[in-house]
Amino acid sequence: MGSRLRTAALCGAALALAGGAAVALRAWARQRSRAALLAPSLPPLPPPPPPIRYRGYSKQILVLGLDGAGKTSVLHSLATNHVKRSVAPTEGFNAICINTEESQMEFLEIGGGESLRTYWKMYLPKVLLLVYVVDSADHARLPVAKQLLHQLIQNNSTLPVVILANKQDVEGAYCITDIHDALALSDIGDKRKMFLIGTHVAEDGSEISSSMKDAKELIAQLVLETQ
Template sequence: MERAKEKKREKGKEPEKEKMRGKGKEKEKRKEVEKKKSKEKVKEKEKEEKRSKEEEKRKEQETEKEQFKGKEKKEKDNNSILTKPPLEPREKNKQILVLGLDGAGKTSVLHSLALNRVQHSVAPTHGFNAVCINTEDSQMEFLEIGGSEPFRSYWEMYLSRGLLLVFVVDSADHNRLPEAKKHLHQLIGTNPILPLVVFANKQDLEAAYRITDIHEALALSEVGNDRKVFLFGTQVTENGSEIPSAMQDARDLIAHLAADMQ
């Protein structure tokens, strides 16, 4: 009798056990779902961070591009470049011509003379670059013409109307000094009395020829007895620093020669 009752009680407990097992499985299932959701949230967060970094990088690249464009535009504005030269040189207000091979440092020298401070130029002059320099007594108008092959055809055209010639050479570029000499002598050969001021530039470089070497390499002793010839060693080093005394002396001399030629 007692055994029968015990069996009956055990039988009654079975549904409860099944119910408890069902609850346990459901709880485990919920944990799995929550775990899966948690992983998905972590992945989504990682994706969001990656998108944020990519967006930040993109904005930085755009900012760099804008800064580069602004710098390039500023450089062009500083150079006052005229991409298309006038058909004829101006009759009035004769200019001081600044010529020389490409890479000699003409623009850097010219802007440094104008500002009385070292002003580097990294962009080559593609065309014409007009700069006015004021002194205590007068205003000088300089015209630089690009030194690369396409622009050399304009050199002689403007030389006939120039007050004087400033010719810039790279003292450290030994291989191109013969080329510079050839073009210089071709230019001055058309005008036997035009004053000549030569800037032996980049004197700060270790490989630079000294003044006496430049004088010989350019054969300046052969430019004519009736011509005023001057040779200055120049350098444009630390940006923003005051120009060397030699460049100040050269500027004063150019102003004096220009006044005499007008």
């Protein structure tokens, strides 16, 4: 993978967020220079796969979001460069390893059902990056997605976050600026790298969209910068 992002394709589909204000992702491209106590009512999850070590560095990336946001489909698309829509929700963990020319990355997804969200914070301290997936067309649950995101990152001011505004191809989906406002991203401070990208998965078997390719390149670049 070349290190250069397709900035022209990104401009209409992504926002880089800094200082509480949205700026074009083009500007970023130019500058890139757990056991824990469990709630009694919840059954214990098995331990997740350990982070992969690559050249001495842990490359684990945490993938979170509400159930139905499309996390598993996104991960499959990133790993294979082809689309596979998933209808079964993740119950527990889902780990996928992705290799690029520069690094080997492990994506650790935790299911987004209400009974699983208690576990999310347990895995934040040891990850390099948070990928947070939201369903752009699920207007009724965007306030919940917002609340959970803000709770996740309130005690970590430097953790890089990539927000994927997924299902942009669904009728009625909010555009990027609407997602930015619905998640109140301007309220998150200015000490972290934060990016908002509009994504979608197309028909089964087809190649992934340019926006998914851009998201993959961005995540890989952030991992290299954060190691």
